[in-house]
Amino acid sequence: MALKSTIYKADLQIADMDRHYYADHALTIALHPSETDERMMVRLAAFALFASERLEFCKGLSDVDEPDLWETDLTGAIVQWIDVGQPDDRRILKAAGRAEQVRVISYGGRASEIWWKPVESRVARVRNLTVLNLREGCAAALAGLAQRTMRLQCTIQDGQMWLGDAASEPVLVEWERWREPVARSS
Template identity: 35%
Template sequence: MALSATLHNFAIQLADIDRGVYQDLELRLARHPSENDEFMLTRLLAYCLEYEDGITFSDGGVSSTDEPAVLVRDLTGRITAWIEVGAPDADRVHRGSKLADRTAIYTHRDPAKVLAQLPGKKIHRAETIPLYSFDRDFIDAAVAAIGRRNTVTLSVTERALYLDINGTSVSSAVEEHRLG
């Protein structure tokens, strides 16, 4: 018998001072059985940190082979931002970089290990693609606070992330690394 996705609800107050984005979001995330909590949290953070009109989680979620975890489409349906989560393979990043104006990767893993799997691989515009990572203790503490229904306040200032999730407050720098 196949396992079904677990639904998580997030009521988010987003204040991204760096980009001038202030938004209240009501999000429902389906955590696929093969997806761990760290990946789901990173997917949520990527969505918030990239928030703009047209942003969405991919239809297939973590199991999608044709789309990233998060993407942005313009009004014509063209993909303008391809946002990967975790440790995507070079072929996915290459494809996304060719399809979209902008590509980014957010990871909950050791960024050195993610970057180590990419050298020598063909990635379109690799030098323009940022890899964002968070402190490991931040990820662990935030994951421990996640429930099925969540109240979240997320503030970003000078690439520092301040997260309150269900009364647990944690913070992390958003570290930027480059593929190329």
């Protein structure tokens, strides 16, 4: 018998002063049986960082043809493809051909650096790729916020993100920008 996902609910208030995006989101997040609280909360932080009215959680680990999050336009075209973790270069290349923007949020300290070294050269030609690496310890701090029902506030200003609830200190979510999209020359 297959294990079922555990369902988490999050009321997320976002005040993104960098993008002038202010919204409340009622989210349902499925924690895959093989997924950790760390990974789930990094997915939630990725949602907050790139939030839009049409951004949604996907099947992710349960379906190799879907990212962790995506945003589609009204025609069904993929605007944002967001993967969390360390996807292989084939997955990134496939995503780059399907989406306007591809974003990868890696975490895991030294393991992320080891993953990125060979992948970086293989995706060098991808023009629509952003790769962010969470600072070491950040994912573990985010996991400390995980509860089956969450009420979280997220503030983003001057390239810094704070995520927290009323019961604990907010977590500073910091990242290094390993890759930015390449501007098209005219």
